Amino acid sequence: MSEKILEIDNLTVRYKSGNADVHAVNGISISLEKGKTVGIVGETGAGKTTTSLSIMNLLPERTGRIDSGTIKFKGKEILDMDYETIRSIRGKEISMIFQDPMTSLNPIFTVHEQLSEAVRMHSNLSKEDIDTKVKNVLNMVGISENRMNNFPHEFSGGMKQRVVIAMALINEPELLIADEPTTALDVTIQAQVLDLMKNLKRALNTSMILITHDLGVVSEMCDEVAIMYAGQIVEYGSLRDIYKGDKHHPYTVGLFGSIPNIKDKSKRLKPISGLLPDPTKLPVGCYFQDRCPHVMDKCRTIHPKYYINDNHKILCHLFEEDKHGQ
Amino acid sequence: MTNKKNKKNKNKVLKEEKKTSQLKEIWFRLKKNKLAVMGLIILLILILIAIFADLIVDYDNVVVKTNMPERLQPPSGKHWFGTDEFGRDILARIIHGSRVSLSIGVIVVAISVFFGCLLGGIAGYYGGMIDNVIMRIADIFLAIPAILLTITIVAALGIGMTNLLIALVIANIPGYTRLVRAVVLSVKDVEYVEAARAIGLRDGRIIFKHVIANCMAPILVNATMSIAGTILSAAGLSFIGLGIQPPNPEWGAMLSGGRQFLRVAPHMVIFPGIFIIIAVLMINFVGDGLRDALDPKLKD
Amino acid sequence: MYKYVIKRILLMIPILLGITLIVFFIMSLTPGDPGRMILGQGATQEAVDKLNDEFGFYDPLPLKFGNYIIDILKGDFGVSYRTQRPVFDDLMVRLPTTLKLVILSLLIGTIIGIPIGILSAVKQYSALDVFSTFFALLIASIPTFWLGFMLIILFSLNLEILPSTGLESWKGYIMPVGIMAIGQAASLIRLTRSSMLEVIRQDYIRTARAKGVYEKIIVFKHSLRNALIPIVTVVGMSFARGLGGTLIIEKVFAIQGVGTFMFDAIGTKDIPVVMAGVIFLAAIFSLCNLIVDLLYGYLDPRIKAQYSK
Numbered sequence: 001m002s003e004k005i006l007e008i009d010n011l012t013v014r015y016k017s018g019n020a021d022v023h024a025v026n027g028i029s030i031s032l033e034k035g036k037t038v039g040i041v042g043e044t045g046a047g048k049t050t051t052s053l054s055i056m057n058l059l060p061e062r063t064g065r066i067d068s069g070t071i072k073f074k075g076k077e078i079l080d081m082d083y084e085t086i087r088s089i090r091g092k093e094i095s096m097i098f099q100d101p102m103t104s105l106n107p108i109f110t111v112h113e114q115l116s117e118a119v120r121m122h123s124n125l126s127k128e129d130i131d132t133k134v135k136n137v138l139n140m141v142g143i144s145e146n147r148m149n150n151f152p153h154e155f156s157g158g159m160k161q162r163v164v165i166a167m168a169l170i171n172e173p174e175l176l177i178a179d180e181p182t183t184a185l186d187v188t189i190q191a192q193v194l195d196l197m198k199n200l201k202r203a204l205n206t207s208m209i210l211i212t213h214d215l216g217v218v219s220e221m222c223d224e225v226a227i228m229y230a231g232q233i234v235e236y237g238s239l240r241d242i243y244k245g246d247k248h249h250p251y252t253v254g255l256f257g258s259i260p261n262i263k264d265k266s267k268r269l270k271p272i273s274g275l276l277p278d279p280t281k282l283p284v285g286c287y288f289q290d291r292c293p294h295v296m297d298k299c300r301t302i303h304p305k306y307y308i309n310d311n312h313k314i315l316c317h318l319f320e321e322d323k324h325g326q
Numbered sequence: 327m328t329n330k331k332n333k334k335n336k337n338k339v340l341k342e343e344k345k346t347s348q349l350k351e352i353w354f355r356l357k358k359n360k361l362a363v364m365g366l367i368i369l370l371i372l373i374l375i376a377i378f379a380d381l382i383v384d385y386d387n388v389v390v391k392t393n394m395p396e397r398l399q400p401p402s403g404k405h406w407f408g409t410d411e412f413g414r415d416i417l418a419r420i421i422h423g424s425r426v427s428l429s430i431g432v433i434v435v436a437i438s439v440f441f442g443c444l445l446g447g448i449a450g451y452y453g454g455m456i457d458n459v460i461m462r463i464a465d466i467f468l469a470i471p472a473i474l475l476t477i478t479i480v481a482a483l484g485i486g487m488t489n490l491l492i493a494l495v496i497a498n499i500p501g502y503t504r505l506v507r508a509v510v511l512s513v514k515d516v517e518y519v520e521a522a523r524a525i526g527l528r529d530g531r532i533i534f535k536h537v538i539a540n541c542m543a544p545i546l547v548n549a550t551m552s553i554a555g556t557i558l559s560a561a562g563l564s565f566i567g568l569g570i571q572p573p574n575p576e577w578g579a580m581l582s583g584g585r586q587f588l589r590v591a592p593h594m595v596i597f598p599g600i601f602i603i604i605a606v607l608m609i610n611f612v613g614d615g616l617r618d619a620l621d622p623k624l625k626d
Numbered sequence: 627m628y629k630y631v632i633k634r635i636l637l638m639i640p641i642l643l644g645i646t647l648i649v650f651f652i653m654s655l656t657p658g659d660p661g662r663m664i665l666g667q668g669a670t671q672e673a674v675d676k677l678n679d680e681f682g683f684y685d686p687l688p689l690k691f692g693n694y695i696i697d698i699l700k701g702d703f704g705v706s707y708r709t710q711r712p713v714f715d716d717l718m719v720r721l722p723t724t725l726k727l728v729i730l731s732l733l734i735g736t737i738i739g740i741p742i743g744i745l746s747a748v749k750q751y752s753a754l755d756v757f758s759t760f761f762a763l764l765i766a767s768i769p770t771f772w773l774g775f776m777l778i779i780l781f782s783l784n785l786e787i788l789p790s791t792g793l794e795s796w797k798g799y800i801m802p803v804g805i806m807a808i809g810q811a812a813s814l815i816r817l818t819r820s821s822m823l824e825v826i827r828q829d830y831i832r833t834a835r836a837k838g839v840y841e842k843i844i845v846f847k848h849s850l851r852n853a854l855i856p857i858v859t860v861v862g863m864s865f866a867r868g869l870g871g872t873l874i875i876e877k878v879f880a881i882q883g884v885g886t887f888m889f890d891a892i893g894t895k896d897i898p899v900v901m902a903g904v905i906f907l908a909a910i911f912s913l914c915n916l917i918v919d920l921l922y923g924y925l926d927p928r929i930k931a932q933y934s935k
Contacts, residue, residue, distance in 0.1 A: 058835055062751070083841075091838035098836070103829035108851055108927055118837040151927040167837065466644035469915070470908040473870030478649055478904050481892040482656045558769055562874050565771050566889055581772060592779050599772035607767035614763065 004075075005175055005207045006032040006055070011069035013050050013059065013231075020280035024050040026231035026287075027069070030209075032224075034174070037201065037208040039218040041255070042228035045276050048211045049099070051228075052177045055209075056096060057086050073175070092122040095168040097178040101161035105152040111138075111163050112148040118170050133170060141166045141196060158189035165193070169200055176201075177209045182217065194220065215256065219243060224311075227252050230277055230287040237312035247307070249314045250292045286317065294318060355619040362615025365608035372605055376424040383418040398591045408593040410583065412573075416594065419575035420601050426487075426576040428605065430560045431553040434494040439549050441495070442502020449503065450510030460503065467500040473559065480568045490569045494556055505548060509541035543620045550613035554606045561602055577602050634919060638912060645908045646698070650691050653901050659683055663707045663895060698905075704898035708891070713902045717884065721906070723793065724883035727875065728868040731803045735810025736861060742811070743818025744853075747826060748845055758815055765812035770805055770871055774878035777801050791880040802875045809871060810864050817860040821853040828852075855925050862918035866911050 013025035025047040032038050040048045053059050055071055057078055071078040073094065078086065098104040106114060115134045119125060125133070135145040141162040152160055161181065168176060178197065182190040194217060201208055210221055218225055218239070225242045227235040227249065235242065235249040242252065274291035277283055286292070286299040299317055307319035356362055375382065393413030401408045407416035449460040467475065479493035561578025563569040570576035577598045584594030660681045661674035682690055697704065703713040746755040781801065782790035789798050825831065826849055834848050835841075873885030880886070884903050891899035923929045 056836055058832065087838050087840065089838070090836055096836045098829060098833060100829060104833045106830040106834065106848055106852070108925070109848075117834075117839060121838045121840065153928050164833070167833070462644070466641060466648060469641050469645055469912050470648070470904065471866040471870045471911055473873065474904050474907055477873075477888070477892065478652050478900065481895075481900050482652045482654075484657070554767065558767075561769050562771060565769070566874060566877050568892065578769070581769075581775070585775070588775060588779055589783050592783075595772065595775045599769065599775070602772065603764075603768050607764060610763050610767055 003034045004031055005034045005073070007072040009070045011051065011054060011071060012067040013054055014065050014067050016063045016065070017280070022279045023282055024231055024279060025054070028233045030226060032207055032209065034207055035205045036223045037210055037221055038224045038226060039222035040209065040211045040226045040228055041215070041218060043276060046228040047231040048228055049179055052096065052179055052209060052211060055177060056090055056094060088122065091118050092171045093173055094175045094177065095171065095173040097165055097168045097176070097181045099180045099183060101157055101164050104164050105160060107152055110149050110151055115167055115170055118167055122171055137166045137170045140169070140200065158186065161193060165196065172204050173206060175207045179211045180213065183213065227255065230279065230282065232287065232315060234288065234315045235313065241312040245312060247314060247319055249316050250294050251288050352619045356615050359615040359618060361611040365611030365615070368604065368608045369612065372424055372428065375421055376428050379422045379425055382421055398587060400591070401593055407597040408591065410594055411587060416597055419580060420577065420598055423575040423577045423580060423598065424601070426570060426574065427557055427560065427602070430491065431557040434491060434498060434556045435549050435553045437495045438498035438502055439545060441499045443506050445499070446503040446506025447510055450507035461507065464500040464503045468504070472497045476559065476563060477568065480563065485568055485571065487570055490560065490563060494559060498552065505544065506541065509544055513541060547613060547617045547620060550609060550616055554609040554613065557602065557606055630923065631920060634916060638916060641912055642909055646695065646905055647691065649901055649904050650694060653897050654687060656895065656897060658895060660707055703902035706899050707896045708894050713898050716887065717902055717906060720882060720884050720887050723881060724872055724876070724885065727802060727806065727872045727883065728865065731806035732810055732861070732865055732868050734803065734807035735814060735864065738807070739811035739814025740818050740857065743815045744822055744845065744850065746815065746819045747822035750823065759819065762812040762815040765808055770809060771874050771878045773805050774801065774875060777805065793881055802879050802881065806868060806871050806875055810868060813864060814860065818853065818857055821856045822849060825849045825852045851925070855922060858918055858921050858925065862914055865914045869907050869911060
């Protein structure tokens, strides 16, 4: 059994919004082995970004709160770390690629300043060494080094995203969290960026959490997949379990729209009729009850438990008679 | 045909529902702001005092009539805030003065907003030559600090209440023109205005009904704050002798009058000043509350 | 960049001309004529007419304006109706006093206001934040001249430690500068706080945190430099407010600056003095706006890029 780089256990996160509590993440568990990639798939508002911000301990200070659960990075509890410890991990051992390249770069600093800062915060390298690192990482993401003294506004969207990726990779992190790294990009650039990330992953043996809407991206990049709905993982399994398995959560089936086909890479998530439940007042029973085609009486009263088959977990009453879980 | 009409009515109803719920939402958020609520209540009391001033104290016999035997008396049971150099009761004068001071603020801002909307709306909507002319003139007015502009106008027209009002209005218009123009530009090409134009609404109606209706929020916040600012400017101008003239009991003019008696009768300047501060501070509380209520994202 | 600076400076010319035109037009609405003003009620109509002719009072308005502009360019702002002395010379004697007050108070106000505004935003909802925002709003609601009176009552009349008028010694500066500085600080606290709050919410601040940048560097480098862009504008506007405010403060403390010079002139309808004072102060204000604009370009590379085009 190989080394676990990240273990999230029963993580619960709430946001305060006025007088109401937003139940953003409701008890999720993920474990990731070194060098592997897990994909997190789900609708906007399912709690994917909140999960990834929790790993970096970057939730909005006043409004976000981790209610319970543990997040262990290389066996050490992130939530118990003091500021200096977590700071020294951010950007060095764990780094993050954010969703929107247009707003993720500081408009008043050059690309070089922003990249070299990431190095300076974690090492005492000389100016020349930092320069070399910046040039190397820019080459890696395919940006000419003579543009490194340009400001963000002088780059196109796709190039900005490459800069964001370069910033996340410059310290060769052990864990990379990519929050929809291609959503804001054109289709052609999407493919380039994905290729780039795949190559980098191979070269640096980085573990990765990839948050996406795009099932094609999942099939191409991931080893394991977590399907998130209303702050819970409703189905978790290997790429094979999800794309080839015979048992699926109704939500997963809905997402794939039809029988999943691992070869059909262009497929995107299909919208399912209805909306996510109001996260300030989640229903009793299964959170998917109002949109589920197989809804039963007990779905409205009892919260389902995981059906577990090896590494494949499904949170649904449909499979409960087969095998009981945790 | 009837179907279409029904649909239209339905849309209208939906829209109005949305509007009222939005107002409710804003009111709900404003209500949660304790300072703003306090501001509203105290302002309401001041306004009621101003409206019923004549019932509370007799203008001719108490507010302006001199009573030399009782001049410059310190605060006492009979004269709570003391008397001025002519023996007039300061409290009575403050009560009547609230009429002038408060209404100057409201009148000046209302008129300036009206002209600002008109000019800014025209400039923003039509663009081109008209826009250029209006905005260049506004730029030049804005290049003169407001108080200097006001002083210049009062100096030229002569000292007095009406001229003070005219001066304050003229000094306020360019700022609103610029504000309204900016908002108009930002909503002008939004779909609902295009749609209005497509169904052939006349230009004037498009500007006023759709555009201005949608930029009420920033104007409202701005106007509230500038009522406070105007009351302060008016008091300042009265103080330097360019505004309200005695024996009219305006708060700023009362302060100005008390200046020579700082040593013997400090109450003459202390009390009118406190009332100016209360009025302005309460308006600012309401303005702050309104801004937060209209722009909830700033609260986090 | 240089091209822009020159362009921006050239743009000042029509603005200054516009200001002069507006002030000239407004002042020409004043009833009365200079001849009667100077010679007084006792003079004969003949003498008055003769003097008015000398002044060009009966010329058409455009010609009068043209002559006025030409005179200004020669440094001649006319003579005071009251004292018969050249306005420009008297103005130059008083201008340094006014500028000293404005600049000194703006400097102190900035030094106090910006750091408190930053702290207030970084520690939003802390006791310091609640107190300083309330204090700033309170100060903004107090008429400066009233605050002046209160301080005079306290420090001059009761404690007798500060002079109530004039600027003869350094003690004389304490109250007028202090009052104006506290007003500047109050408005800068509010504006610094809100623009910092706006910046702190931006995605790029989260990116910086995710990079492992120290919190202090995030506040002082990443946030402040972005927040400074609107703050620079605000400091520029504060200068204008300072110019207005000093006029009233001068009157409170009987300081011989441009303000008292102008108010005395308004009382006696001494039009050349009023006009010169307004045009001068407006010109200084425009110059200040120019500097702000140039600084703006320096701080924001996006604007700098527009310049070079």
